[in-house]
Amino acid sequence: MRYAYAVDDVRSAEAALAATLPPGTLMERASAGMAAACLRLLRDARGGAYGARAVLLVGSGDNGGDALFVGARLARRGVRVAALLLSERVHEAGLAALLGAGGRVTGSLDELDAADLVLDGIVGIGGRGGLRPEAARVVRRAEAGGALLVAVDVPSGVDADTGEVAGDAVHADLTLCAGVLKPGLLVDPAAGCAGLVEVVGIGLEPLLGAPALEVLDAADVGELLPEPGRESDKYRRGVVGVSAGSDAYPGAAVLCAGGAVRGGAGMVRYLGPEHAGQAVLARWPEVVVGDGRVQARVVGPGIGEPDDGVRELVSRPEPLVLDAASTRLHALVGGSALLTPHAGELTALLQADGVEVRREDVEARRLHWARQAAARTGSTVLLKGSTTLVVSPDGRARANPTGTSWLATAGSGDVLAGLAGAFLARGLDPFDAGACAAWVHGLAGRLSSGGAPTDAGRLLDAVPEALRRVAAGQRS
Numbered sequence: 001m002r003y004a005y006a007v008d009d010v011r012s013a014e015a016a017l018a019a020t021l022p023p024g025t026l027m028e029r030a031s032a033g034m035a036a037a038c039l040r041l042l043r044d045a046r047g048g049a050y051g052a053r054a055v056l057l058v059g060s061g062d063n064g065g066d067a068l069f070v071g072a073r074l075a076r077r078g079v080r081v082a083a084l085l086l087s088e089r090v091h092e093a094g095l096a097a098l099l100g101a102g103g104r105v106t107g108s109l110d111e112l113d114a115a116d117l118v119l120d121g122i123v124g125i126g127g128r129g130g131l132r133p134e135a136a137r138v139v140r141r142a143e144a145g146g147a148l149l150v151a152v153d154v155p156s157g158v159d160a161d162t163g164e165v166a167g168d169a170v171h172a173d174l175t176l177c178a179g180v181l182k183p184g185l186l187v188d189p190a191a192g193c194a195g196l197v198e199v200v201g202i203g204l205e206p207l208l209g210a211p212a213l214e215v216l217d218a219a220d221v222g223e224l225l226p227e228p229g230r231e232s233d234k235y236r237r238g239v240v241g242v243s244a245g246s247d248a249y250p251g252a253a254v255l256c257a258g259g260a261v262r263g264g265a266g267m268v269r270y271l272g273p274e275h276a277g278q279a280v281l282a283r284w285p286e287v288v289v290g291d292g293r294v295q296a297r298v299v300g301p302g303i304g305e306p307d308d309g310v311r312e313l314v315s316r317p318e319p320l321v322l323d324a325a326s327t328r329l330h331a332l333v334g335g336s337a338l339l340t341p342h343a344g345e346l347t348a349l350l351q352a353d354g355v356e357v358r359r360e361d362v363e364a365r366r367l368h369w370a371r372q373a374a375a376r377t378g379s380t381v382l383l384k385g386s387t388t389l390v391v392s393p394d395g396r397a398r399a400n401p402t403g404t405s406w407l408a409t410a411g412s413g414d415v416l417a418g419l420a421g422a423f424l425a426r427g428l429d430p431f432d433a434g435a436c437a438a439w440v441h442g443l444a445g446r447l448s449s450g451g452a453p454t455d456a457g458r459l460l461d462a463v464p465e466a467l468r469r470v471a472a473g474q475r476s
């Protein structure tokens, strides 16, 4: 499991730790780790660091200070380091260290064109809003050159807590995160600005409380998904009821039932229109058509606007996955529910609850709106999209690391709902079921895509291999 912490909590932990150490120790630790990573990059890119050219983009705060101290360390290893000071006020001790190590200050943007490495120390967790125009101009020039762009702590211009990008931002190749991960680095659109993310430890972890965001790895998913015991039978392994598909969309029934079958439920019952039921049986003969006892239910994929029969199903007490337009039935839920909207559906759900919000807002502040929806509905919310997030009503949140944009394909969400239903039926709570379903679905998507377009059928076919890797604790 990886954890990301809210900026306020990071600052409190930093203050508590700093109070026990000689002044400047934390910056020294951060810059030592960051410099080591930069030297490694330069060695990989050009065989060595000696004689390489680095340009520091230096803002007014400690983020700029970090960059200056890193620059000083690089200069001592023979890197030709120049600092572009983007503010009249810069970290004095950092600047003195750079100059003392043989680095220099420059006013020429031309230096960016010949640089091997550009270090973004414009702004870190103290940043507000997007890049200011002067900084944005410098960053565009840096990005146009061939240098590796390394962000100190966070890419400047992104919101470290929310993942929001409210204007121009740095697009880094690598982000060297000081101390611990920040949530914004894991959530789009900011995650898309961070490139690879590496944490440079400075000893904060023991002083931190609850994380703001979690990220599961294969071993976590493997631990959460129970293996069938020796005495298991199909009923004890969990029966999942699938109410999906319609005369207009029979395929949604087939794909959702497939997700439930491949997700390892002991048995799948299908309840829905006859034509769709026949299509399900033709593809999945193991599915039982008709009502009956289930441990969990999936309602909504491909059924369109829910009718009274659907409302009655939703009010039953079993754990439930609610998808598509049926997510708006959350108030009728008898037991606990996992809602699986995409941004448009979450917008409609919030609007129906009297919230003034547009789809663009939800896309821009995914974590914020998923949290709002979970708190308002009392259900767990799995918000699908470029970063899939799972948020429980108590505020816990997970970001899914395995997705691929090739998963944005017709029927992909139906498979996800089926998988989540199977995991609920296997006994997971909605938060774990949602996070594990997103994880397995994302990995299956990657396996079936291999970097090229995929489709829901191939995605389903890759689910067994994804689950085998989970069982083996691996991740591709």
Ligand SMILES: NC(=O)C1=CN([C@@H]2O[C@H](COP(=O)(O)OP(=O)(O)OC[C@H]3O[C@@H](n4cnc5c(N)ncnc54)[C@H](OP(=O)(O)O)[C@@H]3O)[C@@H](O)[C@H]2O)[C@@H](O)CC1
Binding pocket: 010, 011, 014, 026, 027, 030, 059, 060, 061, 062, 063, 064, 066, 087, 122, 123, 124, 125, 126, 127, 128, 129, 130, 131, 132, 135, 152, 153, 154, 157, 178, 179, 202, 204
């Ligand atoms: N926490 C930790 O554990 C550790 C933290 N460390 C480091 O400290 C960093 C935080 O430093 P920080 O607090 O000095 O804030 P920081 O991000 O440098 O910004 C400060 C100033 O930037 C300005 N500014 C604001 N918005 C802007 C914008 N959009 N575009 C341009 N400028 C903008 C604004 O000043 P203004 O120009 O308005 O006067 C603001 O006051 C952190 O990210 C990490 O690198 C490590 O060294 C040690 C361990």
Ligand SMILES: [K+]
Binding pocket: 063, 120, 121, 122, 123, 124, 151, 152, 153, 154, 155, 156
């Ligand atoms: K930065």
